[in-house]
Amino acid sequence: MIHITLPDGSQREFSGPVTVAEVAASIGSGLAKAALAGKIGDKVVDTSYQITADSLLSIITAKDADGLDVIRHSTAHLLAYAVKELFPDAQVTIGPVIENGFYYDFAYKRPFTPEDLVAIEKRMAELAAKDEPVVRRVLPRDEAVAYFKGLGEHYKAEIIASIPSNEDVSLYREGNFEDLCRGPHVPSTGKLKFFKLMKVAGAYWRGDHRNEMLQRVYGTAWATKDELQQYLTMLEEAEKRDHRKLGRELDLFHIDEHSPGTVFWHPKGWTVWQEVEQYMRRVYRENGYQEVKGPQILDQGLWEKTGHWDKYRENMFVTESEKRDYALKPMNCPGHIIIFKQGIKSYRDLPLRFGEFGQCHRNEPTGGLHGIMRVRAFTQDDGHIFCTEDQIQSEVVAFTTLLQKVYRDFGFKDIIYKLSTRPEKRIGSEESWDRAENALAEGLRASGCEFEYLPGEGAFYGPKIEYTLKDALGRPWQCGTIQVDPNMPERLDAEFVGEDGARHRPIMLHRAIVGSLERFIGILIEQHAGALPTWLAPLQVSVLNITDAQSDYCREIAAKLQKALPNQDLRVAVDLRNEKITYKIREHSLQKLPYILVAGDKEKAAGAVAVRARGNRDLGVMSVEAFAELIAQDIANKA
Numbered sequence: 001m002i003h004i005t006l007p008d009g010s011q012r013e014f015s016g017p018v019t020v021a022e023v024a025a026s027i028g029s030g031l032a033k034a035a036l037a038g039k040i041g042d043k044v045v046d047t048s049y050q051i052t053a054d055s056l057l058s059i060i061t062a063k064d065a066d067g068l069d070v071i072r073h074s075t076a077h078l079l080a081y082a083v084k085e086l087f088p089d090a091q092v093t094i095g096p097v098i099e100n101g102f103y104y105d106f107a108y109k110r111p112f113t114p115e116d117l118v119a120i121e122k123r124m125a126e127l128a129a130k131d132e133p134v135v136r137r138v139l140p141r142d143e144a145v146a147y148f149k150g151l152g153e154h155y156k157a158e159i160i161a162s163i164p165s166n167e168d169v170s171l172y173r174e175g176n177f178e179d180l181c182r183g184p185h186v187p188s189t190g191k192l193k194f195f196k197l198m199k200v201a202g203a204y205w206r207g208d209h210r211n212e213m214l215q216r217v218y219g220t221a222w223a224t225k226d227e228l229q230q231y232l233t234m235l236e237e238a239e240k241r242d243h244r245k246l247g248r249e250l251d252l253f254h255i256d257e258h259s260p261g262t263v264f265w266h267p268k269g270w271t272v273w274q275e276v277e278q279y280m281r282r283v284y285r286e287n288g289y290q291e292v293k294g295p296q297i298l299d300q301g302l303w304e305k306t307g308h309w310d311k312y313r314e315n316m317f318v319t320e321s322e323k324r325d326y327a328l329k330p331m332n333c334p335g336h337i338i339i340f341k342q343g344i345k346s347y348r349d350l351p352l353r354f355g356e357f358g359q360c361h362r363n364e365p366t367g368g369l370h371g372i373m374r375v376r377a378f379t380q381d382d383g384h385i386f387c388t389e390d391q392i393q394s395e396v397v398a399f400t401t402l403l404q405k406v407y408r409d410f411g412f413k414d415i416i417y418k419l420s421t422r423p424e425k426r427i428g429s430e431e432s433w434d435r436a437e438n439a440l441a442e443g444l445r446a447s448g449c450e451f452e453y454l455p456g457e458g459a460f461y462g463p464k465i466e467y468t469l470k471d472a473l474g475r476p477w478q479c480g481t482i483q484v485d486p487n488m489p490e491r492l493d494a495e496f497v498g499e500d501g502a503r504h505r506p507i508m509l510h511r512a513i514v515g516s517l518e519r520f521i522g523i524l525i526e527q528h529a530g531a532l533p534t535w536l537a538p539l540q541v542s543v544l545n546i547t548d549a550q551s552d553y554c555r556e557i558a559a560k561l562q563k564a565l566p567n568q569d570l571r572v573a574v575d576l577r578n579e580k581i582t583y584k585i586r587e588h589s590l591q592k593l594p595y596i597l598v599a600g601d602k603e604k605a606a607g608a609v610a611v612r613a614r615g616n617r618d619l620g621v622m623s624v625e626a627f628a629e630l631i632a633q634d635i636a637n638k639a
Contacts, residue, residue, distance in 0.1 A: 001013050001014065001015060002014045002015075002016065002017065002018060002051060002052070002053065002054060002055075003054045004018070004023055004051065004054075004055055004057050005054075005055070005056045005057070006027075006057060006058070007058050012026055012027075017050045017051065017052045018050070018051050019047065019048055019049060019050050019051070020035065020037070020038030020045060020046070020047045020048070020049050020051070020057065020059070021035060021047040021048060021187065023038070023051070023057060023059070024038075024047070024059045027059070031059055031061070034061040034062065035047050035059050035060070035061060035187070036060050036061055036062060036067045036070050036071065036186050036187070036191060037060040037066065037067065037070045037184045037186075038057055038058065038059055038060060039057070039058040039059075039060055039066060040055050040056065040057055041055075041056060044060060044066050044069075044070070044184055045183075045184050046136060046183055046184040046185060046187070047187045048135075048136065048187065049184075062191075062223035062224070063223065067223065068221075068222070068223055069097050070184055070185065070186055071186065071191065071192060071221050071222075071223060072097045072101060072102045072220075072221045073096075073097050073102065073181075073184075073185065074134065074185045074186040074189075074191070074192055075102055075124075075192050075195050075219065075221040076095035076096070076097065076102035076103070076104050076219070077095065077134075077172065077174065077177070077179050077181065077185065078124050078127060078128060078174070078189060078192055078195075079095065079102070079104050079120065079124060079197070079217060079219060080092045080095055080104050080106075080177065080179060081124075081127055081174060081175065081176075081177035082120050082121075082123040082124040082127060083104075083106055083120055083217075084176075084177055085123055085127070085176075085177075086116075086119060086120060086123055087108060087116075089108065089109065090106045090107065090108040091106065091107040091108075091152070091153055091154065091155050091156070092104065092105075092106060092153060092155070092156060092179065093105040093106065093107065093155040093156065093159075093205065093214060094159070095179075100220055100231065101198070101218060101219050101220035101221060102218075102219055102220075102221065103216050103217060103218045103219065104216070104217055105203050105205075105214040105215065105216050105217075106214060106215050106216075106217065107155060107205075107212070107214050107215075108215060111200070111215065112200045112215055112217065117197045117199075117200065117217070120197060120217070121195075121196065121197045124192075124195065124197075127174075127175065127189055128189045128190060128192045128193060129190070130175065130189060130190075131188050131189055131190030132174045132175040132188060132189045132190075133174070133187065133188045134172055134173070134174045134185045134186060134187060134188055134189065135172065135173050135174075136170055136171070136172050136183060136185075137170070137171050137173070138168045138169070138170050138171075139168065139169055139171060140168055140169075141160060141161075141163050141164070141165055141166075141167055141168065141169055142165065144160045144169045144171065144180070145157050145160045145161050148160060148180070155205065156179075156180055159180065160180060170182060170183060172185050174188075174189055175189075192221065193225075194221065194222045194223065194224060194225050194227070194228040195219055195220065195221040195222070195228070196219060196220055196221075196228065196232065197217060197218070197219045198218045198219055198220060199217075199218050200215055200216065200217055200218075201215075201216045201218065202214070202215065202216065203215075203216040220232075234473050234474070237473055238473055238475070238526070240529065241473070241525070241526040241527075241529045241530070242371075242526070243371055243372065243373070243521075243522040243523075243525040243526050244371040244372075246525050246526075246529070246530040247269070247371070247372070247525065249530070249590075250268065250530055250538075250591060250592065251266050251268050251269075252265075252266055252268050252269030252272065252525070252538070253265050253266055253269040253372060254266070255371065255372075260366065260369065260376070261364060261366075261369045261375045261376030261377065262375060262376055262377040263372050263375060263377075263518055267538075268538035268539065269521075269538070271538040271539075271571065272521055272524075272532065272536055272537075272538050273517065273521060275535065275536050276514070276517055276520065276521060276524075276536070277357055277379075277381075277517065279409070280357075280381045280406075280513070280514065281357075283402065283406060283513075284355040284383070287353075287398070287402055288353050289353040289354065289355035289383060290352075290353065290354055290355070291354075291355050291356065291357075292335075292336065292339050292354050292355070292356050293356060293358070294329070294332060294335025294336065294338070294339065294356060294358060295329075295335065296328055296329060296359065296361075297319065297326045297327070297328055297329070298326060298327060298329055298334065298335065299324060299325075299326055300318075300324070300325040300326060300327065302334055302338075302492075303316070303327055303334075305491050305492055306333075306334050306488060306491055306492065307491065308327075308330065309327075312330060314363070315330060315362050315363050315364070316328065316330055316361075316362070316363060317361045317363055328360075328361040329358070329360055329361070330360050330361060330362045331360055331380075331382075332356050332358035332360065332380065332382040332384075333382075333384055333485075333488060333508070333510060334488070334492065335356075335358070336354045336356070336384040337384075337488060337489060337492045337494050337508070338492070339354065340352065340354070340386055340494055340506075341492070341493070341494055344496075344497060345386075345495075345496040345497070345506075346496060346497050347388065347496060347497065347498050347499050347504075349496065350386060350387050350388055350391065350496060350506065351385050351386065351387035351388075351391050351395055352385070352386040352387075353383060353384075353385045353386075354383060354384050354385075354386075355381070355382070355383040356380075356382050356383070357379050357380070357381060357382075357517070358379065358380055358382050359377060359378070359379045360377070360378055360379070360380060361376060361377050362376060362378075363376060364376050371522055372518040372519065372521065372522045373518075373519045373522045373523075374519070375516075375518055375519075378516040378517070378518045378519065379516065379517045379518065380512060380515060380516055380517070381512055381513055381514050381515070381517065382512055383511045383512065384508055384509065384510060384511070385399075385508070385509040385511060386489075386494070386496075386506040386507070386508060386509075387506060387507050387509060388504075388506070388507065389432075389435060389436075389439075389507055391507075392436065392439035392440070392443070392484060392507060392509065393439040393440075393442050393443045393446070394443075395443075395482075395509060396439065396440055396443025396444065396447075396465070396482060397443050397446045397447050399482050399509075399511055400443065400444065400447040400449065400465075400467075400482075401447060402513070403415075403467055403480050403513050404447075406513050406514070407469055407480075407513075409638045410514075410524060410527075410638075411524075411527060411528065411533060411638075412469040412470070412471070412527070414469065414470040415449075415467055415468065415469055415470075416467075416468040416469075416470065416476060417444055417449045417450065417451035417452070417465065417466075417467060417468075418451060418452055418453075418454050418465070418466045418468065419437070419440055419441055419444065419451050419452070419453050419454065419463065419464075419465055419466075420453075420454040420456075420457035420458040420459075420463055420464050420465075420466065421433075421437050421453060421454065421455050421456065421457070421458050421463050422437070422456070422458055422463065423456045423457070423458055423459070423460060424456060425460055426458075426460045426461070427460060427461055427487060428461065428462075428486065428487075432486070433462075433463070436462055436463050436484040437463045439484075440463055440464075440465050440482075440484065443465075444465065451465075454466075459483065459485070460487075461485055461486065461487030461488075462483060462484035462485050462486060462487070463483070463484055464481055464482065464483035464484065464510075465481065465482050465483075466478050466480070466481055467479065467480030467481065467513075468480075469523075471523065471526060471527045472527050472528075472529075473526075477523050479512070479513070479514055479515040479519075479520060479523070480511075480512060480513050480514075480515065481510065481511065481512055481515075482509055482510070482511040483509065483510040483511070484507060484509060485507070485508040485509070485510055486505060486507050486508070488508055489505050489506050489507070489508050490505055494506055494508075524536070529592075530592050531592040531614055532592070533594075533638060533639055534594040534595075534631065534634045534635050534639065535634075535635045535638050537571070537592075537593065537594050538571065539571050539572075539573055539591070539593055540570060540571045540572065540593070540594050540595065540631065540635075541558075541561065541570065541571070541572045541573070541593070541594070541595045541596075541597060541631065542572075542573045542574075542575055542588045542593055542595075542596050542597070543557050543558050543572065543573070543574045543575070543597045543599065543609070544575045544581060544584045544585065544588070544596060544597065544598050544599070545575075545576050545599055545600075546581045546598065546599065546600040546601075547600070547601075548576075548578070549601060549604075550599045550600060550601070550603075550604050551576045553599055553603075553604045554574050554576060554599050555574055557574075557597060557599065557609060557624055558572045558573075558574050560624050560628075561624065561627070561628055561631075564624075564625065564628040564632075565628060565631070565632055568632065568635055570631070575588070581598060585598070585612065589612075589614075589616065592614060593614065594613065594614050594631075594634070595611060595612070595613055595614070595627075595631060596611075596612040597609040597610065597611055597612075597627065598610040598612065602621075603621060606621070607623060607624065608621050608622060608623050608624070609621065609622065609623075609624060609627060611627055611630075
């Protein structure tokens, strides 16, 4: 007898080997119809998988995360099936699941057009409607190589040839199409209903630029029609919020071919930058950080000591002077240790917190660059805390509380907390890892944070916490981190005098809140769709006249506002152009200004202004003093 234990603890008994589908059918016809796969222990298998021993089994449906992966994987095969139907000369290569969808790479004699994508998607729907069974078979490796060569699928044959010769390989067939795959897959194509092809891009065979360029077709697939529509709507909204598009429209910055991967900040964009930097500078000052500044270029010998020269050299920009090799710093930590080492440090000096707005350079590949989100030159709100092992937990509590306030002030309320623990390859004793991981975990618990563990995701020298914020569209952005590092102080010989009079190594906590300022400003632009809150807006108020008769009065309004708010450094513009007032209002509204003040003869006579707030909200007529109070409160609340 074979005993199958289900997730609720109940058991089913079978007289002999049984498939996942048969177990589902024994539970109920509804589950049998919904079943996409099974999960035995941690292994996801086809519904046709035969169970031959007592097992713990979950039936996977479209409601499960594993079920969605099976749908997306199977839809990638459906895409390849449709391409082969429409373009028989195309060769298939690989088609994995990715976040929110899948892709498949093809070799074809000409580029696929948007019209081709429409035709492929239509054919996919037709093939899915046929509800053809998806059937698995196993072949010896060499037989599989010969089989695909016979089909003219040379890329697929090359993939299989790289598998050890003593291994068998699994193939999946649906209708006239058969593909190499480990699986699992849906039981039939009729399970694939809600998908859309998104775009075509270039991709090198096996990711090597020396190989031929293939065509990568991206798609998305979901369990329900509503989920698909919600995702497509989110993409439309994301496109409207794209920081690159808004950066041009709002005249904030641009990227130029003369310096790829670096940012040319325009006056408005640099104003936003300064607001973010000065805010973070106040955060440093009010929370016990001492701001420092290290050099941009450091000697090769230092990078050899830290290990970067061996492990990170290809991502570093290097230069030479007087027969000495140097590198532009890709991170700030070595410089902070050099500062720490100047003079004798005592246990009484710890924790010692350094902060720096340090510009770093990393030689990112061109294909990885993305607006101001992924660049080659960036500035970090970088900080390093030198402390003892016993001080880690209290520093984590203080840092987490500070980070939460900063994120709230910038408009982010939803934070995800993750604790990355020891990897397989690591240095240090198990006891030191235990203490470090426990200190981080207890620091999060003391801060009232629910968190998840990421086993094995820590650095080789220490565990870390990742702080991921969610934006208005629900997209995650990992910005903050605090990481335990006893390794770099050891490598660079940093020490302090302990209470016992002996020399000790400090623990170094790498920490960042916003991370790269460039990337964070890009996130802010997309979070607020370019309509930055008043305290961050590059221009906060525009004063518009209706006729020339109010020109001097408009100038007086601007001067009065700036005098009324001397500590706010209010950013006011006066638009006295000889244009219709409706035209000027519309133009300033498109620039997403928080407030537009309009002055005509009536307002001038009353010593007042007509106030329009962003979003076409008419706040009516009020005195200049009343408006000054309103905007001062707005700025103070960081609304």
